[in-house]
Amino acid sequence: MQEHCQYKQRCSTFFMDLVSQLCFGDDMTPPEEAIIRRLMGYITCKSKVAERLQKLKGAAAVPDVQKTKKMFDEAIDATPVVRSFLLQLLLKSE
Numbered sequence: 001m002q003e004h005c006q007y008k009q010r011c012s013t014f015f016m017d018l019v020s021q022l023c024f025g026d027d028m029t030p031p032e033e034a035i036i037r038r039l040m041g042y043i044t045c046k047s048k049v050a051e052r053l054q055k056l057k058g059a060a061a062v063p064d065v066q067k068t069k070k071m072f073d074e075a076i077d078a079t080p081v082v083r084s085f086l087l088q089l090l091l092k093s094e
Helices: 002-022 033-043 048-057 070-074 080-093
Strands: none
Touching: 002 080, 033 080
16 A cells, blocks of 8 residues: 555656746746646646545535546545646746
8 A cells, every 4th residue: 555655656746847947947938728728727627535534534525616637546646736836837927
């Protein structure tokens, strides 16, 4: 289990580095609208793990605005750190 957590952390770090360099690097034009929408989708997603925890706890359903993204469920950690990082990049670019 610890190896899996370390793997997810490395994937998250790689994803954040990749996005910052390829989409928001120095001397780059702002990303296209489609890329911005995709990144916003990652910010507003919820993971299947969080969904399962809610069911186990008997919590109310999450609003339909949030979407499940397979990428976060399998590799990228959908923690507030990753979401906050993406949001900060988007806010700086606009």
